[in-house]
Amino acid sequence: MKIGVIGAGTWGTALSRMLALSGHEVCVWSALPEEVKSLAETRKQKNLPGMTIPDQIVYTGDLEQCCREKDIILFAVPSVYVRSCAAQAAPFIPDGQLIVDVAKGIESVTNMTLTRVIEDELGKAGKHGRMVALSGPTHAEEVALDLLTTIVSASQDAEAAALVQKTFMNDYMRVYTNDDILGVELCGSMKNVIALAAGISAGLGYGDNAKAAIITRGIAEITRLGTAMGCRKETFAGLAGVGDLIVTATSMHSRNNRAGMLMGQGKSPEEAKKEVGMVVEGINALPAVMELSEKYHIELPICKAVDSIVREGADPAEVVYGLMHREMKSEF
Secondary structure, three states, rough: OOEEEEEOHHHHHHHHHHHHHHOEEEEEOOOOOOHHHHHHHHHHOOOOOOOOOOOOEEEOOOOOHOOOOOOOOEOOOOHHHHHHHHHHHHHHHHEEEEEEEEEOOOOOOOEEEHHHHHHHHHHHHHOOEEEEEOOOOOOHHHOOOOOOOEEEEEOOHHHHHHHHHHHOOOOEEEEEEEHHHHOOOOOOHHHHHHHHHHHHHHHHHOOOOHHHHHHHHHHHHHHHHHHHHHOOHHHHHHHHHHHHHHHHHHHHOOOHHHHHHHHHHHOOOHHHHHHHHOHHHHHHHHHHHOOOOOOOOOOOOOHHHHHHHHHHOHHHHHHHHHHOOOOOOOOO
């Protein structure tokens, strides 16, 4: 397969390496000339120590080269850049192109999932894509070292989902299909917010009991909103739901978990993002998550608590006190 990868960050790089070693022809685009030069010459990604980039991967700053005559185009840029990159790429993407998005987020203002954002930009160019969301419990740091991983290929186009499943499957990556693309993308975005909450809890000095509660009640919040939006309930109990939430809320590979921990220790959101040094998608997702909560009249106490800390400057310890003293309720 000929695959164009838009984005040369950790996830785009780890997947590019995996695909190249599986025998596919991979071309990777970056908007940063110095990044293209560094990756092409050193065959190293600074945030993926211990990994070597295969020589057969081509790096380019030419978006047309990355998009023309490809079997699959993979979007692997941070969520806030998906629309601008899709708009730039649209002239070079043929109608009916199979497009895979691996970024996780919901666009603020429009509240669109990222495959819908890409579709929207293609539509402006008079085209459409066969959209697949690839999501699940997948740290780039582990995929880059060939550690066992599972992921979900989600699309309403069963043939497209199956083709992506076949392309990405290998000895250490097992791929499942799911036709609930909205549910899978909602999980990928909201789990980052819950992971922030888990990190804040740890930063405040709370232990495993609190973390387990946040994960469990967090997936309940994601499920409530998702089912209200018409998603399949089973999605939230699967790899893209509770699976991705567990890995993101418990691992120090997780940018959101680390950022939350720093905030719990007293750092501001900006200071936490700076120290993490990479995009913290949970912070980007908060405006859309809170708007969706209001639109569908779904109560999201943990997400609201994180929002009050991140966007309103509330004291984390006081927010936790407020959560613990909410009205008494039945679990279900």
